[in-house]
Amino acid sequence: MTVRFPRVLVVDDEADLRELLELTLLKMGLEVDCAATLGEARALLAQAGVEYQLVLTDMRLPDGLGLELVREVSASHRNTPIAVVTAFGSAENAVVALKAGAFDYISKPVALDQLRVMVRSALRLSSGQPEDEAPAAKPAASRLRGNSAVIEALRAQIARLARSMAPIAINGESGSGKELAAREIHAQSSRAAKPFIAVNCGAIPEALMEAEFFGYRKGAFTGAADERDGFFQAANGGTLMLDEVADLPLAMQVKLLRAIQERRVRKIGATAEEPVDVRIISATHKNLAQCVEQGSFRQDLYYRLNVIELSLPPLRERLDDLPVLTDGILERLGTFESEVRLGEGVLDALRSYSFPGNVRELENILERALAFANDGVIEVADLALKGARMVEATVPLPTPTTPTPYLAATEAAAMRLPQTDDGAATHSATDLHPPSMVTGLAAAGAGGVLAAAAAPLALDSAQTAADWPPLPQIDVLPPNLPDFLNRIERELILRALAQTQFNRTQAAQLLGISFRQLRYQMQKLDIQEPDT
Ligand SMILES: Nc1ncnc2c1ncn2[C@@H]1O[C@H](COP(=O)(O)OP(=O)(O)OP(=O)(O)O)[C@@H](O)[C@H]1O
Known part of the structure; x- marks a missing residue:
């Protein structure tokens, strides 16, 4: 057997580079x-009984562009x-090739370690099996649930x-499922x-970013x-x-x-x-192109990250997926x-809701409803949808030194730790850094909290700070500002959670922060959901 x-x-038409690649x-x-030309490459690709596990092509060839080959092979x-x-510094070419269907690129001068990594990854692809692994089990069913046309199309796009x-x-x-799609x-x-x-x-926190992304040596600071x-190293x-x-x-x-x-x-x-060797997937609920226009996001990074776009539809546009x-x-x-189980009319009631917090909100609503349900049957009244849509904040801010009864009760209750979605690792600053360093810097970054403390919880985010009510009167300077600010922040988060019956999606909206920011702050400030 052979x-x-x-x-x-x-x-490649450059004999030296071709030889280096061949030898490696x-x-x-x-x-x-x-092959030295597109014509030779086409002839080799057309041979009967020969299948290549990888094609590696230069972009400029004597009889045309490597891009043509990318399109033909794809x-x-x-x-x-x-x-x-691609030529050194030619980010544009790399992006164009990726958009045209190339699976990867490597820049000149070719770094052989990177070449080997890329080749191994290509071979895993063509064999359909992760390197160094036993044959992969049959792929699990998609985690992205839904039968709507838009979700079917999304699943097909993800497979490609x-x-x-x-x-x-x-x-x-x-x-709406951005992280879930990335995991998929x-x-x-x-x-x-x-x-x-x-x-x-x-x-x-900004001061920790470089250490978080790239790591640090002992004694570096x-x-x-x-x-x-x-x-980056963790995701290698x-x-x-x-x-x-x-x-x-x-x-x-x-x-x-x-x-x-x-x-x-x-x-x-x-x-x-x-x-x-890391594949990058980025996500945002903001309009990144607009951020570029406004100058808060670099155009070159946008161009690099945005090679292929994937859009997750809001739940209200695919209510057929509710069941x-x-x-x-x-x-x-x-x-x-x-x-x-769901009682009669519950699906219809859900169908009439707009789900600003999308699938996560649906999860929250059902989870909360179950706490009120009898014998595991969730009825329309248990959903508390009306309350969920109304956002009111009329409770006056307590003085920072006297915790509210709710706060005390929450602290005393047997607690459940906030979970990461999917039970999987979402890393935060605390994963990689001594707690003291993280706490100190994170607290220092909480400078806006005091101002926020004076604002009603349901403040219209379009209002500017100038429209906000005055800061609360604080007669004695706190002996430890970060601790004091943490306390105010904790109090406000607990208040938002209490108002929303611990619906974190809505609490985050009330506070004008993302769900993940809220979850991070809750972990940092040790705020846990009371047992229901
Ligand atoms: N199509 C889906 N099928 C099943 N579960 C889903 C689907 N879409 C989202 N979810 C669930 O909804 C929750 C939120 O999803 P995910 O964290 O992926 O959203 P996100 O868009 O990344 O949120 P954020 O903008 O806050 O980062 C998760 O528990 C996820 O499992």
Whole structure:
């Protein structure tokens, strides 16, 4: 029996580079064919009985553009990943090639370590099996539930996108499933056996960002007692999701762009860079193009991240999915002995609701409703939909030194820790840093809280600070400002939670912050949901 090694086609008119690529691939144990022109490449691709596991092409060839080959191979050799070699600094070419269907790119001068990483990843793709892994089990059913046409189309798009390295920008309202979609892309990709790391860019204090993303060496700054990896190293070989990417400060955007372009990062305090192989997926509920226009987001980073766009529709535009979504949630809420059901008219009542917090809000509503339900049957009244839509804030702000009875009760109650969605890792500053450092800096970043403290909870976000009521009278200066501010912040968050019966989606809306920011602050301030 003849053993067949994976076969690669190298297309380049520069003899030196072609030879370097060929030698490197041969050393990896691959069979290699070479072509110097588009015509030669086409002839080799057309050979009967020959299938390439990877095509690697230069962009400029004597008889045309490598881009043509990208289009042809993507259209007629669907199982053959094609990657392009781009000129140094030509970010534009790379983006164009990825949009045209290339699975990845590598820039000149070709770094051999990066080339090997890319080739291995391509081979995993064409064999349909993660490297170093036992044959993958049959892919699990999609986590994205729904039968509407728009969700079916989304699932098909995800299946296609999972086969490439192209950066994806996911947009959609809060709670519409952006992170779930990102996880799905990762799970269906050749990177599935490697980590998926979701980072909430809006929740990391600016002073910690570089350390969080790139890591640091021991002694790099006060408090750096040990060497730590950053998010990039943690996601190596896998996928890094930049959630709420619009919230990245401009200075960090520059560093991130560099890391994405170079595929290398440098830990704080290190002299050398290290290569990282990470697929980037970004998400935001903001209009990123508008952020670019307004100058709060760099155009070059936008261009880099936004190679392929994926849009998550709001739940109110796909209400046909309600039955299957509620079934899934009820299944999760029920136990072996006691199943949870919907009473008569409940689906209709849900259908008439607008779900500003989308699927997450649906989950919250059903979870809360179950607490009021008899024998596991949720009735229309249990949904409290009317209350959920009304946002009122008439309770006066207590003085910061006297906790409200609710606060005391909450503190005393047996608590349940806030969960990450899906039970999976959503990393925050506290994962990688000594708590003291995180707390101190995070508290220092809470400067806006005092001003917010004076505002009614349901303040129209369009109002400016000048329209807000005056700050509360504080006669004695607090001996520890960060602790004092934390206390006020905690009080306000608890108040918003109390008003919304602990519906975190609505509480976040009341406070004008994202769900994830609220969840982060709740963890930081140790606010836990009372047992129901
Ligand atoms: N199509 C879906 N099928 C099943 N569950 C879903 C679906 N869409 C969203 N969810 C669930 O809704 C919740 C919110 O989803 P997710 O965290 O992915 O939203 P998001 O858009 O990333 O939110 P945010 O904007 O706050 O970051 C999760 O528990 C997720 O599992």
